[in-house]
Amino acid sequence: xxxxxxxxxxxxxxxxxxxxxxxxxxxxxxxxxxxxxxxxxxxxxxxxxxxxxxxxxxxxxxxxxxxxxxxxxxxxxxxxxxxxxxxxxxxxxxxxxxxxxxxxxxxxxxxxxxxxxxxxxxxxxxxxxxxxxxxxxxxxxxxxxxxxxxxxxxxxxxxxxxxxxxxxxxxxxxxxxxxxxxxxxxxxxxxxxxxxxxxxxxxxxxxxxxxxxxxxxxxxxxxxxxxxxxxxxxxxxxxxxxxxxxxxxxxxxxxxxxxxxxxxxxxxxxxxxxxxxxxxxxxxxxxxxxxxxxxxxxxxxxxxxxxxxxxxxxxxxxxxxxxxxxxxxxxxxxxxxxxxxxxxxxxxxxxxxxxxxxxxxxxxxxxxxxxxxxxxxxxxxxxx
Amino acid sequence: xxxxxxxxxxxxxxxxxxxxxxxxxxxxxxxxxxxxxxxxxxxxxxxxxxxxxxxxxxxxxxxxxxxxxxxxxxxxxxxxxxxxxxxxxxxxxxxxxxxxxxxxxxxxxxxxxxxxxxxxxxxxxxxxxxxxxxxxxxxxxxxxxxxxxxxxxxxxxxxxxxxxxxxxxxxxxxxxxxxxxxxxxxxxxxxxxxxxxxxxxxxxxxxxxxxxxxxxxxxxxxxxxxxxxxxxxxxxxxxxxxxxxxxxxxxxxxxxxxxxxxxxxxxxxxxxxxxxxxxxxxxxxxxxxxxxxxxxxxxxxxxxxxxxxxxxxxxxxxxxxxxxxxxxxxxxxxxxxxxxxxxxxxxxxxxxxxxxxxxxxxxxxxxxxxxxxxxxxxxxxxxxxxxxxxx
Numbered sequence: 001x002x003x004x005x006x007x008x009x010x011x012x013x014x015x016x017x018x019x020x021x022x023x024x025x026x027x028x029x030x031x032x033x034x035x036x037x038x039x040x041x042x043x044x045x046x047x048x049x050x051x052x053x054x055x056x057x058x059x060x061x062x063x064x065x066x067x068x069x070x071x072x073x074x075x076x077x078x079x080x081x082x083x084x085x086x087x088x089x090x091x092x093x094x095x096x097x098x099x100x101x102x103x104x105x106x107x108x109x110x111x112x113x114x115x116x117x118x119x120x121x122x123x124x125x126x127x128x129x130x131x132x133x134x135x136x137x138x139x140x141x142x143x144x145x146x147x148x149x150x151x152x153x154x155x156x157x158x159x160x161x162x163x164x165x166x167x168x169x170x171x172x173x174x175x176x177x178x179x180x181x182x183x184x185x186x187x188x189x190x191x192x193x194x195x196x197x198x199x200x201x202x203x204x205x206x207x208x209x210x211x212x213x214x215x216x217x218x219x220x221x222x223x224x225x226x227x228x229x230x231x232x233x234x235x236x237x238x239x240x241x242x243x244x245x246x247x248x249x250x251x252x253x254x255x256x257x258x259x260x261x262x263x264x265x266x267x268x269x270x271x272x273x274x275x276x277x278x279x280x281x282x283x284x285x286x287x288x289x290x291x292x293x294x295x296x297x298x299x300x301x302x303x304x305x306x307x308x309x310x311x312x313x314x315x316x317x318x319x320x321x322x323x324x325x326x327x328x329x330x331x332x333x334x335x336x337x338x339x340x341x342x343x344x345x346x347x348x349x350x351x352x353x354x355x356x357x358x359x360x361x362x363x364x365x366x367x368x369x370x371x372x373x374x375x376x377x378x379x380x381x382x383x384x
Numbered sequence: 385x386x387x388x389x390x391x392x393x394x395x396x397x398x399x400x401x402x403x404x405x406x407x408x409x410x411x412x413x414x415x416x417x418x419x420x421x422x423x424x425x426x427x428x429x430x431x432x433x434x435x436x437x438x439x440x441x442x443x444x445x446x447x448x449x450x451x452x453x454x455x456x457x458x459x460x461x462x463x464x465x466x467x468x469x470x471x472x473x474x475x476x477x478x479x480x481x482x483x484x485x486x487x488x489x490x491x492x493x494x495x496x497x498x499x500x501x502x503x504x505x506x507x508x509x510x511x512x513x514x515x516x517x518x519x520x521x522x523x524x525x526x527x528x529x530x531x532x533x534x535x536x537x538x539x540x541x542x543x544x545x546x547x548x549x550x551x552x553x554x555x556x557x558x559x560x561x562x563x564x565x566x567x568x569x570x571x572x573x574x575x576x577x578x579x580x581x582x583x584x585x586x587x588x589x590x591x592x593x594x595x596x597x598x599x600x601x602x603x604x605x606x607x608x609x610x611x612x613x614x615x616x617x618x619x620x621x622x623x624x625x626x627x628x629x630x631x632x633x634x635x636x637x638x639x640x641x642x643x644x645x646x647x648x649x650x651x652x653x654x655x656x657x658x659x660x661x662x663x664x665x666x667x668x669x670x671x672x673x674x675x676x677x678x679x680x681x682x683x684x685x686x687x688x689x690x691x692x693x694x695x696x697x698x699x700x701x702x703x704x705x706x707x708x709x710x711x712x713x714x715x716x717x718x719x720x721x722x723x724x725x726x727x728x729x730x731x732x733x734x735x736x737x738x739x740x741x742x743x744x745x746x747x748x749x750x751x752x753x754x755x756x757x758x759x760x761x762x763x764x765x766x767x768x769x770x771x772x773x774x775x
Contacts (some may be wrong), residue, residue: 177671187659209661218659221629226655231719240649241660251643255586294660 021045023052029060036060036068038312041342042077046171046339050074054081073311075106087112089313090347097298110314121314122346123322126329131162133200134333135302140194142182144173151275153188154357160302160333165324167348167365168337169373175357176337177221184218185211199301212241219291221307221337223284227291230280234272234290235261237279241298264293268323285316292323293336302333309343321347341370355380393595395768399713399725399761403732405653410739421617422554424610429689431734432623433459433682434742438712438726439634442679444671445709446638447579448654450506452672454495454513455679455705459698461521462488462683467534467693468524471543474775477540485682492676493669500668514702522695535612535692543686545626547662548619557612558619565611569604577599635723647671651718707733707754711761733757 004022009275012020014328021041028036038057042050052134060066076380078085085104087094095112096381097104110121142153152175160166172175181188184198185208196203198214206210211218220227228237239246246256268289272282279290288308295303309317324347327334338344344351345368353361353376361376389708411419437455457740466484469475475483491513498509525532550560576596583590591599614620638644649657650667658664682701687693712729714721733754740750 045709086760184659207661207663207665208659212661226653227660229649229656229719231652236648240645241654243645247642250643252640252642252645254640258588273537 007278021049022056025053025056034067036066037071038068039071040073040075041070042074050077051288057081067249073313075109079104079106079109082107085109121318121342123318123319123325125165125325125349128329128331130164131331133159134162134164134198135160136197137183138195138197140179141192142180142189143180143191144351145188145190148190151357156194156354156357156359158335158359160335160350162301162333163328163331164349165328165334165336165347167344167351168335169341169344169351169353170337170339170354171377172339174354176354177306179354180218180335180337182206183211184216184304186282187211187218212298212300215299215301217241217295217298217303219295219303219308220304221310223287223291226285228279228294230277230278234265234270234275234277234282235281237290238264238275238293238297245297245299248354260297264297268293268318283312283316284298285312285319286319288312288316289323291384294322296327302335303327304335306337307339308336309338341373343371344368345370353377398546398768399711399728399732403728403735406739407735410735410742413767414742418739419613421615423601423611423738423742424613424771425617425621427620427734427738428624428627428737431730432627432685432736433701434704434708434730435627435727436630436678436682436685437701438708438730439630439723440675441702441705441709442638442714442721442723442726443634443647443674444506445706445714445716446651446718446721447668447671449716449719450499450668450671451510451706452675453497453702453704454517455675455682456698456701456703457514457517457521458488458676458700459683459686460693461517461524462680463687463693463697464521464534466541466684466687468528469535470537471534472528477538477544480541481684484684485677488676488680492673496669496672496675499672500581500665506672510702514557520583520697521697525541525693525695532535533694537688537691537723542688542691543622545623545685547622549621549622549625551618553615554618558615561615562611564620565607567617568611569607572603572607574598576603589620614686618637620641623689626681626685630681631723631727638723648719651715651720653656653719704730704733707758711758713761713765716762730760 004019004026006015006019006348012023015023024092025036025038025041045053057068057070058081061068070078070081075112079099080306084096084098086096087109092142097108097112111147117335136159138155138157139232141151144150144152154175156175158166158168168179178188182192184379185205186192187208191300196205199218203214204216205216208218214240226232229240235257237255243252244252246260258275261367264270265272265275270282270289272294279287280291292308308324309320312320324334324336336344336347338347345365348365348368351363351365351373352359355361355377358380360380361373407418419421440455441452444452462484463489466480467481470477470479470480495509495513498504499506522532528534546557550558552558576599580590580593580596614624638647646657646662646667647662649662650664654664657667683698684696690697708730709721709726710716710729711732712721712725712727714726714729736753736757737750740753
């Protein structure tokens with residue numbers, strides 16, 4: 001019924017996340033559910049699978065009269081499937097828009113979410129000159145740590161200049177995170193080959209510790225899993241990657257630590273009563289800010305931001321974009337990995353397109369449109 | 385968050401308050417017997433090993449709730465080794481110490497390597513040590529001695545861990561002890577007041593003056609009572625110096641240094657720690673190497689206290705150390721815990737042990753009581769955390 005074509009005996013771990021999501025729905029249907037609540041059902045799916053899932057929702061509604069609630073950060077999805085849209089912000093209902101019989105624009109929903117009309121979803125870039133090449137990766141190949149014959153990054157060459165924001169767009173599973181983590185001190189994958197050049201000097205990094213010392217920072221996509229220590233305070237999380245700067249002969253200067261954390265709290269406008277607050281008690285957007293603060297305090301030359309705005313609300317997204325622009329202005333090189341096309345186009349100077357472990361296209365942001373980026377991916381897919 | 389409230393203070397120190405209440409209860413229950421100078425001294429001497437092993441266990445647990453099951457058996461084994469060299473082979477005391485510490489380092493390094501680099505789960509790797517060292521220690525003792533125990537350690541050896549400093553006859557007031565106690569009390573008052581003044585100068589929120597005074601008075605009272613009890617029982621036990629040294633050193637390491645922060649981070653979220661440039665494997669290795677060194681110290685303390693190395697030494701010591709940590713609020717999942725908490729936990733269990741023994745309550749009931757205390761402490765900890773989240 002949900003449109004699965006695999007054998008019913010296939011193990012869940014052997015099918016893709018998109019199909020896993022379908023199994024999840026089938027499971028609910030098997031219990032004769034009358035009300036289906038889908039919480040971020042597409043957060044781990046690519047565009048095609050997402051669309052298939054949304055179409056399935058429409059079908060269930062039409063054919064079975066099923067009532068469904070979809071919770072999502074993706075505005076286009078909500079306006080595509082929903083009859084009624086309720087905007088929730090800071091734990092309370094803001095408004096409910098009836099979508100039947102009329103097209104609800106995303107701008108209309110955003111207005112409800114931020115309480116004001118955002119004319120520009122992306123802040124203006126500061127006009128900064130783009131400098132020399134800061135980091136260059138050549139012929140980078142990485143193999144999967146468990147399936148040693150599988151290439152997860154295949155002969156990738158990219159570079160980023162001082163003051164530049166480079167976007168890497170790709171669908172889920174394209175190998176973007178693997179690329180980033182393998183560059184960051186070989187913290188992912190095996191059999192890594194290729195060369196890494198920082199400020200004109202070839203370097204060989206074998207641990208995150210060395211990568212940090214060399215001026216790299218990897219801001220993870222999984223802030224709860226491997227970015228922050230949720231049971232610790234904002235203060236200790238902020239200074240974690242650069243404890244040296246606040247200590248003398250291993251003794252931590254607690255006053256300095258407090259001041260550093262408080263400074264970043266104000267600079268990034270993290271919403272919290274105190275930096276002694278546990279990170280686990282913060283919202284996603286504020287956690288992301290703490291994560292950014294942590295890596296900004298490490299004072300890197302190159303920041304690799306992996307999905308920096310995943311799972312956070314529109315207002316916080318805008319603030320994160322401002323921080324990224326400020327970083328570029330300060331002469332940092334930023335690599336932004338994202339699977340949201342408007343974000344990549346709106347924020348980057350230059351865009352690499354990644355698909356199936358390879359870089360399949362490179363273009364200036366001024367030339368990029370959603371159509372020609374997707375065309376790159378489709379073209380590479382048909383060649384393979 | 386920073387605002388001062390009596391409720392918060394009580395909540396934070398609930399274990400300390402419980403310890404006081406239970407201690408007072410047993411003093412009354414034993415008709416004051418528990419509070420005699422000799423029983424206060426023996427409370428410290430009997431539980432010395434728990435404090436030492438508890439510190440080592442704390443460091444292991446911080447890295448992610450990891451434990452070392454082999455410490456009790458290793459205490460037995462190291463006692464036997466020390467006995468063989470010191471008593472049977474007439475090796476001098478400095479060289480004997482050198483050898484036992486060397487053996488401890490070797491075992492710690494092997495254990496650390498197995499756990500940190502070969503990724504063997506700690507409880508399995510240390511279970512092997514738990515079994516093997518009990519057997520090995522017993523075999524050594526049976527082989528070298530007809531009574532399967534080694535005693536008659538030279539005085540140069542026992543003197544390092546037993547007896548009193550500046551010993552005076554029993555019942556007479558020991559002046560050096562009183563002087564040291566007074567200095568310690570003055571130091572506490574100074575630290576409390578200076579700390580508050582410093583916070584105010586820097587513009588941080590500080591506790592109100594009356595609270596600092598009440599806190600100081602209570603702390604001074606505890607120190608002075610302890611001082612006079614010890615002073616009437618011949619002076620400060622040598623072992624107390626070892627305990628204080630270990631507690632202070634590790635208290636500073638865990639609270640104030642990057643090393644302690646690394647331990648907490650590895651336990652809080654290992655993957656985050658790794659990606660933040662922390663060498664997780666080295667931390668795990670250090671935790672078990674450190675545990676073994678402290679176990680050697682505990683072995684020396686226990687062996688000299690009983691004056692002999694025997695096959696039953698160190699039984700259930702690992703459980704005592706783990707229980708002290710858990711009752712003291714050390715997280716069983718890692719990433720959180722303090723030396724001070726462990727000390728409270730260890731003392732609480734020690735007080736229950738001694739109190740019930742003095743009331744001539746059966747050993748089985750003592751075990752039941754200790755089990756109940758452990759469970760209550762954990763349940764209370766979890767419930768109070770839930771309460772915090774709801775705020």
